[in-house]
Amino acid sequence: SQQGEEDPQALSIQEGENATMNCSYKTSINNLQWYRQNSGRGLVHLILIRSNEREKHSGRLRVTLDTSKKSSSLLITASRAADTASYFCATTGTSGSARQLTFGSGTQLTVLP
Amino acid sequence: DAGVIQSPRHEVTEMGQEVTLRCKPISGHNSLFWYRQTMMRGLELLIYFNNNVPIDDSGMPEDRFSAKMPNASFSTLKIQPSEPRDSAVYFCASSLGDRDTQYFGPGTRLTVL
Numbered sequence: 001s002q003q004g005e006e007d008p009q010a011l012s013i014q015e016g017e018n019a020t021m022n023c024s025y026k027t028s029i030n031n032l033q034w035y036r037q038n039s040g041r042g043l044v045h046l047i048l049i050r051s052n053e054r055e056k057h058s059g060r061l062r063v064t065l066d067t068s069k070k071s072s073s074l075l076i077t078a079s080r081a082a083d084t085a086s087y088f089c090a091t092t093g094t095s096g097s098a099r100q101l102t103f104g105s106g107t108q109l110t111v112l113p
Numbered sequence: 114d115a116g117v118i119q120s121p122r123h124e125v126t127e128m129g130q131e132v133t134l135r136c137k138p139i140s141g142h143n144s145l146f147w148y149r150q151t152m153m154r155g156l157e158l159l160i161y162f163n164n165n166v167p168i169d170d171s172g173m174p175e176d177r178f179s180a181k182m183p184n185a186s187f188s189t190l191k192i193q194p195s196e197p198r199d200s201a202v203y204f205c206a207s208s209l210g211d212r213d214t215q216y217f218g219p220g221t222r223l224t225v226l
Contacts, residue, residue, distance in 0.1 A: 030212050042117075042204055042217035055126075088156065090210045101146070101215060103156040 006089055006107040014112050019076040021107040023089030024069075030092045032065055032102065034074050037086045046074075046087075079111045117218035119205050123145045131193040134221045137186055138207030146203040146215060147180055147190050162212050166202065184209075195225045 007022045023032070031050045035043040049056045049065045049072065056063045062075040078085055086108050090101040118137040126132055138145045146161040160170040162182045170180070177196070182188040192199055202222050206215040 008120065033214065036219075043206075043215075045214045048214055101158065105155045110154045 006087070006104045008107060009105070010110070012110040012112065013079055015079060015081055017079055017108055019079050019083070019111070021074045021089075023072045023074070023104055025072075025091050026070065027087075028094050029067070030094050032063075032072050032090075033090045034061075034063060034072075035086065035088045035090060035103075037106070039085070043088065060084070069092045076109075078104050079109075081111050081113045084109060084111050117205055117216055119203075119218035121221060122219060123224075125226065126195055127226050128196055129194045130225075131152075132195045132199075132223060134203050134205075134223070135192040135207055136188045136190070136205030136218060138188070138205070139216055141188065142207035142216075143185075144208045144210055144211040144213070144215075145182060146208075148206065148207040149201045150204060150220075151201045154210065159190070161211065168211070189215050190215070192213050192223075195224045196222075199223060200225050202225045 005024050013019050028049050031048055033048045034046045036045045036046055043103045046058060047058045047061055047063050049063050051067055054065055065072045086106040088103050088106045090103045092101055117139055120135045144163050148156050149160040150157055154202045157172055159172045160180045161168055165182045165185055178192055180190045200223055202220045204217050204220045206217045208215045
């Protein structure tokens with residue numbers, strides 16, 4: 001079963017608005033990462049947050065992590081049409097075969113100009 | 114650095130034929146990952162290598178799939194014989210360590226007729 005599950009599956013907003021995507025996971029993690037995928041392209045790493053961190057910023061991105069609730073959120077502020085893409089959360093576990101990244105099913109974000 | 118390089122970018126073949134996908138990871142990265150992405154199943158990890166050694170191949174769907182990493186700068190994923198249900202986009206990714214940020218290649222879009 002997938003470790004990370006994003007919510008919502010699809011999100012449509014107007015340019016300039018903020019976009020919030022959520023991710024829930026099931027088991028203990030070492031870190032959680034967010035990736036973006038433009039249509040027909042590979043995944044691009046956005047940000048990594050470790051299990052002992054609660055919040056992290058990178059430009060217009062803000063990621064939070066709540067290990068007690070096993071959830072994370074990705075906030076994109078002042079969205080642009082170029083932010084239109086699928087966004088995936090991915091987790092790495094703490095041992096053994098869980099070391100590899102496990103991806104969720106993604107949130108399709110559409111930013112309307 | 115040129116990033117992760119995959120070839121070919123597109124492959125169309127007939128059922129029963131052998132298909133070989135190639136990947137050159139980022140120089141200096143010790144971990145290499147092969148993923149498959151489909152609409153139905155999302156992004157799935159097939160296999161990953163650490164220091165050229167296969168660590169976890171539990172995601173390889175069948176014996177028709179095999180992967181090798183003869184040296185630190187090259188890996189192949191082979192499907193023999195190919196079937197229509199193998200049609201997908203296959204991504205290769207590399208990272209410094211198996212829990213670090215993964216950098217994805219552009220993918221190979223495989224169509225098996």
